[in-house]
Amino acid sequence: MDTTLLALHNLKKTYGNKTAVNVDSLAIQPHSFTCIVGKSGCGKTTLLRLLSGLETPDTVTNVKDQTAASYSTTGQHINVTSCITGLPAKTAPVFQEPRLMPWLTVKENIMFSLKGQDGNATNSDVSLPSPEERCRQLLQELELTEAANLYPAQLSGGMAQRVSLGRTLFYDPELILMDEPFSALDYFTRRNLQDMVLRLFQHQKKTILFVTHDVEEALLLGDRILVMENGNIKADMPVNLPPPRKAADPPLQEMRQQILDLLAE
Numbered sequence: 263m264d265t266t267l268l269a270l271h272n273l274k275k276t277y278g279n280k281t282a283v284n285v286d287s288l289a290i291q292p293h294s295f296t297c298i299v300g301k302s303g304c305g306k307t308t309l310l311r312l313l314s315g316l317e318t319p320d321t322v323t324n325v326k327d328q329t330a331a332s333y334s335t336t337g338q339h340i341n342v343t344s345c346i347t348g349l350p351a352k353t354a355p356v357f358q359e360p361r362l363m364p365w366l367t368v369k370e371n372i373m374f375s376l377k378g379q380d381g382n383a384t385n386s387d388v389s390l391p392s393p394e395e396r397c398r399q400l401l402q403e404l405e406l407t408e409a410a411n412l413y414p415a416q417l418s419g420g421m422a423q424r425v426s427l428g429r430t431l432f433y434d435p436e437l438i439l440m441d442e443p444f445s446a447l448d449y450f451t452r453r454n455l456q457d458m459v460l461r462l463f464q465h466q467k468k469t470i471l472f473v474t475h476d477v478e479e480a481l482l483l484g485d486r487i488l489v490m491e492n493g494n495i496k497a498d499m500p501v502n503l504p505p506p507r508k509a510a511d512p513p514l515q516e517m518r519q520q521i522l523d524l525l526a527e
């Protein structure tokens with residue numbers, strides 16, 4: 263049985279003579295939590311941007327169009343599906359900064375994906391609870407019930423990032439791409455949000471790709487850690503320890519040192 267959700271083959275992105283991403287082969291399993299660590303500039307964000315369609319792989323002009331068999335630029339043919347296969351139609355990013363709509367309340371921000379441009383509901387999946395009920399559940403899970411009618415300017419950084427997470431989860435994506443979502447937050451807020459993401463991950467069975475500078479964060483959250491260097495996957499390490507984990511757990515300490523040694527090479 264094929265348990266791969268998403269596969270990358272020869273995925274490359276260069277800017278001028280700088281190779282930002284150069285991944286030979288990578289498979290991501292469904293319902294997995296993969297953390298990507300690496301030094302600044304190693305290509306973590308570019309990799310997520312390629313997957314979210316914000317960047318196109320080299321010589322490919324339209325990665326979103328999965329139906330196209332091939333592209334021809336400068337005489338070269340590249341099959342898009344040979345670079346990225348299985349990318350779920352419902353893939354959503356969570357950025358470092360919350361990017362909320364300042365004129366909408368917390369609740370309206372969370373339910374933002376419900377509205378088409380004409381203001382009509384676009385999510386007609388009858389197997390899901392009503393949109394109001396889903397929003398109510400998310401507000402509760404993210405400890406935002408009391409803040410439902412506040413505007414972004416009235417929120418702390420941690421609250422705003424929880425709203426951003428709620429907006430993504432409300433959209434109900436299969437794959438979530440998180441780019442250092444907690445790095446701007448203080449230690450305690452970050453720990454609180456890490457616990458929340460783990461609970462939501464276990465409960466909602468999403469597939470998560472999570473970029474972080476913080477090796478400890480990767481060890482606390484991920485069931486797999488990819489170490490990137492110069493655009494490549496330098497190491498691919500499973501974390502065989504069920505959550506909740508503690509940074510002081512000896513196996514985590516050992517992995518932490520291994521990763522730091524790899525990064526220092």
Ligand SMILES: Nc1ncnc2c1ncn2[C@@H]1O[C@H](COP(=O)(O)OP(=O)(O)OP(=O)(O)O)[C@@H](O)[C@H]1O
Pocket residue numbers: 277280281282300301302303304305306307308309475
């Ligand atoms: N739009 C761009 N134009 C030119 N070079 C770029 C562009 N985006 C990224 N790069 C370069 O590609 C390389 C990888 O950048 P990327 O942002 O993916 O690294 P990163 O690992 O996410 O870094 P950080 O941890 O500092 O965010 C860097 O050398 C960067 O300067």
